[in-house]
Amino acid sequence: MRRRIVMSMFAGATLLASALFGAGPAAAQAGGRTADVPAEFGTDWHDPLTAAPPVARPHTASCRVTLAEAQFRGYTPYRGTYAPPRDCGDRWSKVVLRLDGKVKGRQFDRLGQLDVGGVEILRTSTPEPSPDGIEWHVEKDVTRYSDTFRGPQDVEMLIGNVVDDTYTGVIDVKVTLTFYAGRPETPAPDRVLTLTDTPDGATLTTPRNSERIVAEVYATGSGGGCEEFWYLTVADPASYSCKADHGPYREVRVTVDGRLAGIASPFPNVWTGGWSNPFLWYVVPAPRAFDVKPLTYDLTPFAGILDDGRPHRVEVSVAGVPTGQSGWSAPVNVLVWQDAHRAQLTGALTSDRATDVVNSSVYTPGTENRVDTRAGHALTVSGYLDTSHGRVTTTVTRTLANTSAHRWTDGENTDGLDATWTDDETVTTRGAHGPAHTIRTHRTYTMNGVTTIGADDRLRTELTLGDRASTENRQGDRRTAWSRLDDTYSGDASYTLGVPRDQRHAVGTSGERYRVTGSDGCYDRSLTVVQGVLTKDRSRC
Numbered sequence: 001m002r003r004r005i006v007m008s009m010f011a012g013a014t015l016l017a018s019a020l021f022g023a024g025p026a027a028a029q030a031g032g033r034t035a036d037v038p039a040e041f042g043t044d045w046h047d048p049l050t051a052a053p054p055v056a057r058p059h060t061a062s063c064r065v066t067l068a069e070a071q072f073r074g075y076t077p078y079r080g081t082y083a084p085p086r087d088c089g090d091r092w093s094k095v096v097l098r099l100d101g102k103v104k105g106r107q108f109d110r111l112g113q114l115d116v117g118g119v120e121i122l123r124t125s126t127p128e129p130s131p132d133g134i135e136w137h138v139e140k141d142v143t144r145y146s147d148t149f150r151g152p153q154d155v156e157m158l159i160g161n162v163v164d165d166t167y168t169g170v171i172d173v174k175v176t177l178t179f180y181a182g183r184p185e186t187p188a189p190d191r192v193l194t195l196t197d198t199p200d201g202a203t204l205t206t207p208r209n210s211e212r213i214v215a216e217v218y219a220t221g222s223g224g225g226c227e228e229f230w231y232l233t234v235a236d237p238a239s240y241s242c243k244a245d246h247g248p249y250r251e252v253r254v255t256v257d258g259r260l261a262g263i264a265s266p267f268p269n270v271w272t273g274g275w276s277n278p279f280l281w282y283v284v285p286a287p288r289a290f291d292v293k294p295l296t297y298d299l300t301p302f303a304g305i306l307d308d309g310r311p312h313r314v315e316v317s318v319a320g321v322p323t324g325q326s327g328w329s330a331p332v333n334v335l336v337w338q339d340a341h342r343a344q345l346t347g348a349l350t351s352d353r354a355t356d357v358v359n360s361s362v363y364t365p366g367t368e369n370r371v372d373t374r375a376g377h378a379l380t381v382s383g384y385l386d387t388s389h390g391r392v393t394t395t396v397t398r399t400l401a402n403t404s405a406h407r408w409t410d411g412e413n414t415d416g417l418d419a420t421w422t423d424d425e426t427v428t429t430r431g432a433h434g435p436a437h438t439i440r441t442h443r444t445y446t447m448n449g450v451t452t453i454g455a456d457d458r459l460r461t462e463l464t465l466g467d468r469a470s471t472e473n474r475q476g477d478r479r480t481a482w483s484r485l486d487d488t489y490s491g492d493a494s495y496t497l498g499v500p501r502d503q504r505h506a507v508g509t510s511g512e513r514y515r516v517t518g519s520d521g522c523y524d525r526s527l528t529v530v531q532g533v534l535t536k537d538r539s540r541c
Contacts, residue, residue, distance in 0.1 A: 037531050037535060040505050041504075044130045044532070045134075051512040052291075055139045058180045061180070065083070067175045068080060068174070083152050088179045092182065093185075094179075098137065098175070098176050099175045100173065102134065102136075104132060105133075109278075110160055117153035118194045127290075128281070128282065142177070148192045149179075190207075195334070202313070203311035206303075208344040209345050211300075213306060216296050217295045221266065225327045231417065232248060248406070256306070266295065269292065270286040271286075272289060275449060281510070282532055303345070303347060316332055346386050349383040354378065360373065368407050368409055369408050370407045372405050380396070382396075391432055397426045413453040414452045417448070421444070424441070425443075434476075441471045442470045450462050456496075457497045459496075463491050464489065465489040466486070467487040470482075486514075487513075490510070510528075513527075524539065
C-alpha cells in the first residue's frame with residue numbers, strides 16, 4: 001500500500017497514550033513478567049495482537065473443518081472446496097472462523113478476503129513482518145452464515161501480494177471453521193443470498209415469505225490510491241496531493257429498484273502501513289484492521305416489494321468518490337429470515353423520506369492551510385408485511401454526520417486531521433398486538449493525529465483512533481438489553497527517513513483499550529507496547 005504523509009496538527013496523542021495505556025519505563029510488567037525494552041526497534045518484536053475479546057464458545061460437541069491453506073506470493077487466488085462436517089449435524093449453536101498467519105522478511109500490508117459459495121465471510125488485512133518473522137491470529141463469529149455452510153461449496157481466498165528481491169515476505173495462512181452442536185441463542189438467518197450480475201446491473205430475488213431482510217456490505221477504500229485515505233481528500237482550489245470533487249465526505253448507499261433504501265458512514269479503516277508510519281502498527285493494529293466489519297442495512301421495509309418472486313435491482317454506491325475514480329470494494333451479502341407458517345407474504349413500502357445531503361467543505365489558505373468539513377444526511381423508510389402472526393410494520397431511521405478539520409503546511413511536512421463520524425440508527429417493529437420493539441444504535445468513529453517531518457528527516461506520527469457504539473433494545477417503555485463498546489487506540493512513533501532499515505533508529509509506543517459493558521456483563525483489556533515489546537497486558541472486570 002502507498003506510503004503517504006497523512007495526519008493531524010493536534011498534538012497531545014502522546015499525553016493521551018500515557019494516560020490511557022502508560023508509556024512504561026525501560027523495564028515494565030507484562031502479564032506478571034518483567035519486559036526489557038530496547039532503546040529502539042530491533043529486528044524482531046512481539047507477535048501482533050489486539051485487545052478485543054476472543055469469540056465465546058459453547059460447551060458442546062464440536063467439529064473442525066479446514067477452509068483454506070495457502071501461501072500468497074502474487075495475485076493468484078486460492079481455490080478449493082468445502083464440505084459440511086459429518087459429525088455435528090446441520091444446525092449449530094455457533095460457528096467460529098480462525099485464521100492463523102505467518103510472514104517474515106520485508107512486506108507491505110495486504111488486503112484479503114475469503115468467499116464460501118460466493119458469500120464473503122471474512123475481509124482482513126495483514127500485519128507487516130519483522131526480519132525474523134511474526135505469527136498472528138484472527139477469530140470471527142460466522143454463525144450468521146450457517147445456511148451457506150450446510151452444503152458443499154466452492155472456496156476462494158485472495159491476499160494479493162508481491163514477492164521479489166526487495167519484498168520477500170510470503171504470506172502463509174490457514175483458515176478453519178469450528179462448528180458447535182446445538183441451536184444458537186439468536187436464530188441465524190434462514191437464507192444467505194448474494195446478488196446476481198446481469199447486463200442491467202446486480203439483482204436480488206428473495207424467497208416470497210421473507211419476513212426480515214438485512215444487507216451487509218464489506219465496504220473498504222483501498223488499493224494504494226487516495227481513496228485509501230478518503231478522509232483526507234480536499235476539493236479545489238486547496239493545494240493538497242489528494243483531491244476529490246466535493247471533499248472528504250463519503251457515504252455508502254444501497255438502492256432497491258432505483259429508490260434509496262439505506263445509508264451508512266464507512267468506517268475509517270487504517271491498515272498496518274497507515275499514517276506513513278509502520279512502527280505504530282507492528283504489534284497492535286488499528287481497530288478492525290484484522291477483522292473488517294460489514295456495514296449493515298435493514299431492508300425489511302422493502303420486503304413488501306422484494307417478496308413478489310421477481311428479481312429486483314440492488315445497487316451499492318459510495319457517494320463522494322470522484323467521477324471515474326476507483327479504489328472502493330463493496331461486495332454484498334443478504335441475510336433473510338422467513339415466515340415458517342406462510343409460503344407467501346404481501347405488503348408495501350409506505351414511506352421513504354430523505355433529507356438533502358449537507359456537505360460544506362471550506363478551504364482557508366495560509367502558512368497552515370485548513371479545510372473544515374461539515375456534512376450529513378438522514379433517511380427514514382417504513383413498510384408493512386401481512387405475516388402469519390398479523391400485520392407487522394417496520395420503520396428504519398438512519399442519521400449520518402461528519403465533522404473534520406484538516407490542516408497542513410506547504411509540502412505537507414506537517415499534515416493533520418481531527419475528524420468525527422456518527423451513524424445513528426433506529427429500527428422500530430410494530431405488530432398487531434403488544435408494544436413496539438425498538439433497537440437504537442449510536443455509532444461514533446474518531447481520528448485525531450499529526451505527522452511531521454523535521455529538518456533532520458525525522459518523521460513522527462502521533463495518533464488516536466476511536467471505535468465506539470451503544471445499543472439499546474426496548475419493548476415499549478421497558479429496556480430489555482443494552483451494551484456499550486469503546487475501542488481506543490493511541491500511538492506515537494518516529495523514525496529517520498531515506499536510510500537503510502537498520503539506520504532508522506525507530507522508537508514508538510502504542511496501545512489499545514477495548515471495553516464492553518452491558519446487560520451481558522463486562523470486558524475490559526488494555527495493551528501497551530514500547531519498541532515492539534509488550535509491556536502491559538491488563539484485564540479488568
